[in-house]
Amino acid sequence: MFAYYLQLGLRSLKRNPILTALMVAGIALGIAASMTTLTVLHLMGSDPIPWKSDKLHYVQLDNWSPDEPARDDGSPPDQVTYQDAAALMKAAKADKQAAMFKLVLPVQPENKELKPFSSLIRATGSDFFGMFEPRFKYGATWNHDQDDAHERVVVLGNDINEKLFGGQDSTGRSVRLDGIDYRIVGVLDKWNLRSRYYDLTNGAFADPDEMFMPFTTAIDLKKRSSGNNSCWKSAGDGWDAYLTSDCVWLQMWVQLDSPQHLAQYKEFLDNYVNEQKKLGRFARPLNNRLLDVKEWMSDQKVVSRDMEVQTGLAFAFLAVCLVNTIGLLLAKFTRKSGEIGLRRALGASRREVFTQFLIESGVVGLTGGVIGLMLTGLGLLAVRALYTQYKTVAYLDWSMVATTIALAIAAALLAGLYPTWRACRVQPAAQLKV
Secondary structure (H helix, E strand, C coil): CHHHHHHHHHHHHHHCHHHHHHHHHHHHHHHHHHHHHHHHHHHHHCCCCCCCCCCEEEEECCCCCCCCCCCCCCCCCCCECHHHHHHHHHHCCCCEEEEEEEEEEEEECCCCCCCCEEEEEEEECCHHHHHHCCCEEEECCCCHHHHHCCCCEEEECHHHHHHHHCCCCCCCCEEEECCEEEEEEEEECCCCCCCCHHHHHHCCCCCCCCEEEEHHHHHHCCCCCCCCCECCCCCCCCHHHHHHCCCECEEEEEECCCHHHHHHHHHHHHHHHHHHHHCCCCCCCCCCEEEEHHHHHHHCCCCCHHHHHHHHHHHHHHHHHHHHHHHHHHHHHHHCHHHHHHHHHCCCCHHHHHHHHHHHHHHHHHHHHHHHHHHHHHHHHHHHHHCHHHCCCCCCCHHHHHHHHHHHHHHHHHHHHHHHHHHHCCCHHHHCCC
């Protein structure tokens, strides 16, 4: 019977092309508006590394002024000082640990046809690659011994390797940064991060890092951070004063592979801060935090309030479209009262009439969903063009394609419930009077 009712529904829609087009257009526009914003919202807040996000923890220590908290909610600063990061790295109490900061350095290419340019570089430890798991195309990362030796080595990202070496295996070659040669030990494959979750302080949707160098090397060469720096009192003059100051400018991540390791590391942090208190630091009450990836993304409001409001408004527009569709379906089914009365007189039950017209509503929803899916694709293209900071999250994935089609059909069926119920209430006798 489903195939028969589907055939009847298609014939009915073809007999009223203008009315059908208006209903399909209403569904399609509502679906496109809601799904464009919902897709961006979904990808912004999605777990970037779901297989281990509960094992990666961001370290926060409250070394801020005793007179006021670092943040309005009383939470500790978003970053840590050099002396604290260095102490935690040296202690090596986590399964893996990586202190890091952002650098921007000039690149002097070997190829004379390329002009010098600035590159975004991440100074970090060798554990970074095991923690956040980018794939290597050529070579590998440097090791702990090279960390300790402050070796001048780098790992290139895929795009900058394409730019400098035409995508060839460049391991063993060198790249000149700010007048210093660094040996290339590895090249990453494409790393399609939706958000740069390991450095939210400097922007979740900022440009991706193009190179990676040892944290110890960057410190040894006195490379100052190009990212966010915050101080609650003067850092003093000179590089050494900066390193021993209470200015926060480093991100610190640890990997803790079990709840037991997490508890032990929390205890270690508390003991470390209490020891520092004896030296006159950390005047504020004990306020250490270890947030996992999803908790850290929530804390840093990766999904902005503006995006949530826009998504709500888009679904309100979908609701308006559904109200209009209800009116059009009601008008369409009312005009078919005579046909309904004849079918009822010939023995069709109310359930059969209800099923027939509900299937017709579903066809409208499916058609509107397909067109809405195409409009959603265009909407996401517009988002990428107009809001470049969202270019990594303005894409349809298979889950959102399925959601779009399902939402369109569900919306049309919901819109068709009342008109279909009204159609079922038609009395055959009233329609068959001469």
